Amino acid sequence: MTGQKPIPVMEIFGPTIQGEGMVIGRKTMFVRTGGCDYRCRWCDSAFTWDGTGKSKPMVAEDIISKLDTLAAGRFDHVTLSGGNPALHAGIGDLIHKLHAKNIQAAVETQGTIWQDWLTHVDDVTISPKPPSSGMETDWKKLDTFMTKLSPQKTSLKVVIFNEEDYAFAKLVHMRYPHISFFLQVGNDDIHTTDDTTLLTQLRYHYEQLIEKVMLDSTLTNVRVLPQLHTWMWGNKRGV
Amino acid sequence: MTGQKPIPVMEIFGPTIQGEGMVIGRKTMFVRTGGCDYRCRWCDSAFTWDGTGKSKPMVAEDIISKLDTLAAGRFDHVTLSGGNPALHAGIGDLIHKLHAKNIQAAVETQGTIWQDWLTHVDDVTISPKPPSSGMETDWKKLDTFMTKLSPQKTSLKVVIFNEEDYAFAKLVHMRYPHISFFLQVGNDDIHTTDDTTLLTQLRYHYEQLIEKVMLDSTLTNVRVLPQLHTWMWGNKRGV
Numbered sequence: 001m002t003g004q005k006p007i008p009v010m011e012i013f014g015p016t017i018q019g020e021g022m023v024i025g026r027k028t029m030f031v032r033t034g035g036c037d038y039r040c041r042w043c044d045s046a047f048t049w050d051g052t053g054k055s056k057p058m059v060a061e062d063i064i065s066k067l068d069t070l071a072a073g074r075f076d077h078v079t080l081s082g083g084n085p086a087l088h089a090g091i092g093d094l095i096h097k098l099h100a101k102n103i104q105a106a107v108e109t110q111g112t113i114w115q116d117w118l119t120h121v122d123d124v125t126i127s128p129k130p131p132s133s134g135m136e137t138d139w140k141k142l143d144t145f146m147t148k149l150s151p152q153k154t155s156l157k158v159v160i161f162n163e164e165d166y167a168f169a170k171l172v173h174m175r176y177p178h179i180s181f182f183l184q185v186g187n188d189d190i191h192t193t194d195d196t197t198l199l200t201q202l203r204y205h206y207e208q209l210i211e212k213v214m215l216d217s218t219l220t221n222v223r224v225l226p227q228l229h230t231w232m233w234g235n236k237r238g239v
Numbered sequence: 240m241t242g243q244k245p246i247p248v249m250e251i252f253g254p255t256i257q258g259e260g261m262v263i264g265r266k267t268m269f270v271r272t273g274g275c276d277y278r279c280r281w282c283d284s285a286f287t288w289d290g291t292g293k294s295k296p297m298v299a300e301d302i303i304s305k306l307d308t309l310a311a312g313r314f315d316h317v318t319l320s321g322g323n324p325a326l327h328a329g330i331g332d333l334i335h336k337l338h339a340k341n342i343q344a345a346v347e348t349q350g351t352i353w354q355d356w357l358t359h360v361d362d363v364t365i366s367p368k369p370p371s372s373g374m375e376t377d378w379k380k381l382d383t384f385m386t387k388l389s390p391q392k393t394s395l396k397v398v399i400f401n402e403e404d405y406a407f408a409k410l411v412h413m414r415y416p417h418i419s420f421f422l423q424v425g426n427d428d429i430h431t432t433d434d435t436t437l438l439t440q441l442r443y444h445y446e447q448l449i450e451k452v453m454l455d456s457t458l459t460n461v462r463v464l465p466q467l468h469t470w471m472w473g474n475k476r477g478v
């Protein structure tokens with residue numbers, strides 16, 4: 001194992017569908033890494049960084065054998081999520097080993113930390129965080145991502161909770177108009193277990209967001225999506 | 240207008256989101272053409288061919304000016320749906336004129352009738368009809384589509400109502416493994432106005448379909464999606 005950098009892994013599960021963004025509906029496995037350089041107010045994965053969850057250091061082979069234990073032969077796509085997976089240099093080796101087995105890799109990151117292995121990822125979703133998160137975007141860093149990544153394999157996704165977030169989304173899209181752009185409804189009730197009420201709220205917010213975008217002449221080449229997994233399974237983890 | 244072939248148009252509406260398939264969530268206008276060479280048992284657009292709706296012959300300019308009346312400056316994508324839009328030679332001219340205005344065009348067809356203008360379409364969804372439709376697939380004709388279309392711009396979508404449909408979906412995917420493949424939950428209650436009950440049913444069927452696909456080692460590089468517009472607006476037309 002010399003030279004291999006372990007990755008702090010919070011959870012591995014699947015196969016399930018990707019509920020969001022550019023490959024919504026895709027059959028995929030999930031590997032969720034620990035640690036984040038952000039502290040978003042509404043983070044739905046705060047257990048990856050607030051001390052309430054515990055990660056396990058795993059090298060690529062460990063992760064792949066865990067994936068195989070869960071679903072050998074039933075998957076060809078793995079989504080690396082966090083936290084911010086781009087904190088971890090060891091993911092480069094994991095992607096390399098997945099590709100050797102004809103398995104694709106997707107990554108979601110907020111676009112704050114560059115890793116060269118990102119150029120090998122099949123679907124990269126960059127999700128700059130809007131004002132409601134309490135975080136601030138470093139546009140120069142984001143520019144680096146957009147310069148280095150291939151547009152065909154990259155998308156931008158902004159989660160919308162309020163008017164300011166919507167204005168921020170426009171800025172992002174106008175700065176990188178050639179990158180596939182997704183607006184996503186924010187989930188502002190990340191702790192409820194009342195799935196029916198949650199779905200009613202999320203549908204309502206989705207309809208409102210659709211209406212707004214449809215009337216907007218500055219947002220044309222865009223996609224507006226819900227989080228399908230939340231519509232299906234509420235705030236439950238590991239589905 | 241010499242040489243222009245009018246297209247029988249049933250309805251033009253939007254902008255709204257594309258509720259299905261490869262560009263799910265995309266802001267788009269819809270142009271629905273009249274006439275179909277199929278008679279699917281569960282067709283949700285039977286008014287395009289069963290005599291209950293009335294079409295209007297329109298040439299490309301008419302259609303574009305109607306689109307502009309509805310939403311000038313607020314759209315850059317038009318979805319041509321039916322019926323079977325591939326019945327109409329005149330659509331070639333429409334696509335040409337849309338492209339001249341930097342507007343993309345998507346088409347959905349069952350893959351029975353080839354038109355050379357299909358090679359100019361930005362997103363082509365081929366939806367071969369499963370056994371529950373009562374229709375039979377002409378595989379040779381479908382092969383023509385798959386040979387002539389560019390894989391990057393093409394997807395296959397199969398609607399699933401039952402076990403036989405699921406088996407059919409596998410056949411389609413195995414025959415064209417390099418084409419993006421979507422499984423979609425069928426709506427077997429196309430007349431109800433009880434949106435709440437409909438959503439409960441559709442979610443249940445979607446969850447069942449997801450579970451099935453997740454356990455299936457012959458379906459890995461696939462996407463499983465609902466019809467988002469039906470989840471949002473039930474069986475209402477023109478949204």
Ligand code: SF4
Pocket residue numbers: 036037038039040042043044045046048082083084110129
């Ligand atoms: S960037 Fe993502 S994981 Fe990190 S705090 Fe924000 S929402 Fe949570």
Ligand code: SF4
Pocket residue numbers: 275276277278279281282283284285287321322323349368
């Ligand atoms: S091919 Fe489409 S429009 Fe034609 S009958 Fe079947 S479902 Fe209806």
